[in-house]
Amino acid sequence: MEIVFICLLVFGVIFAFDAMQSRLHKYLLFRRKKGFEQHETYFRSIISNNISYFNKLDHEQQHKWLFRAYLFFRSKKFHYVGVAKSDEMPILISATAAQLTLGLENFSLNYFRDIYVLQHDYHYGFYSLPFMGHVDSSGIYLSWDNFLQGIRSSEDSSNVGLHEMAHALAYVNFITKTDEDKHFKKEFHQYSKVARPIFQEMQRGKKTLLGDYAASNYHEFWAVSVEFFFENPERLQHELPELYEAMVRLLRQDPYIVLRKNKVA
Numbered sequence: 001m002e003i004v005f006i007c008l009l010v011f012g013v014i015f016a017f018d019a020m021q022s023r024l025h026k027y028l029l030f031r032r033k034k035g036f037e038q039h040e041t042y043f044r045s046i047i048s049n050n051i052s053y054f055n056k057l058d059h060e061q062q063h064k065w066l067f068r069a070y071l072f073f074r075s076k077k078f079h080y081v082g083v084a085k086s087d088e089m090p091i092l093i094s095a096t097a098a099q100l101t102l103g104l105e106n107f108s109l110n111y112f113r114d115i116y117v118l119q120h121d122y123h124y125g126f127y128s129l130p131f132m133g134h135v136d137s138s139g140i141y142l143s144w145d146n147f148l149q150g151i152r153s154s155e156d157s158s159n160v161g162l163h164e165m166a167h168a169l170a171y172v173n174f175i176t177k178t179d180e181d182k183h184f185k186k187e188f189h190q191y192s193k194v195a196r197p198i199f200q201e202m203q204r205g206k207k208t209l210l211g212d213y214a215a216s217n218y219h220e221f222w223a224v225s226v227e228f229f230f231e232n233p234e235r236l237q238h239e240l241p242e243l244y245e246a247m248v249r250l251l252r253q254d255p256y257i258v259l260r261k262n263k264v265a
């Protein structure tokens, strides 16, 4: 009899704790939404002025993008190293993370709390070539000159913001496993079925639009393919259609369709 009573008590406590947690979560989300309402116009003007792809999405997607960028922005600590801080910096960096993960459930890149902004290319570790950005266990690093160039011009298919966020997304899913997205993890295997053979051919010397840097290792192949996916979807879809389609399924976004719709409109 006593055992039954203790069991009931334990279940009761667990149930009450669960209910309390879910109410707290709802309350925090409500507070965040209220806070977001005050900042939405400001976020919209900065993102819309700098990332042309944002303007091509429908209102619902834009709203989702802005809210997620706001939550990302609130959850990170930005450090400015040898660069004068401007209000747009953390917002545009957060917007880039939200762009990549727009079709996924998890978008916080939890594990990374610190984002470092530098002015120009920089040297890191023992590498002789200068870096535009990198990701390691201490945080996400971006050089502002290159970041801006990346979001404002799509002709070079280069976007260091998306590139580093792609590394960070793989990092939290496969290395730290701190922010695993079920869909992303499952679908990444399908992506690799298409991507690995292309990468291996490139390592044997085959040239593709992704360029030699993508052949340096599979992490770079992934990050460069993300840059092309958003920056030049038409060419990627045309030249490596299977890879493009695998990325549409993986990221649950289709920038080529978005562009085509806008051309017609």
Ligand SMILES: [Zn+2]
Binding pocket: 163, 167, 219, 220, 223
């Ligand atoms: Zn890289």
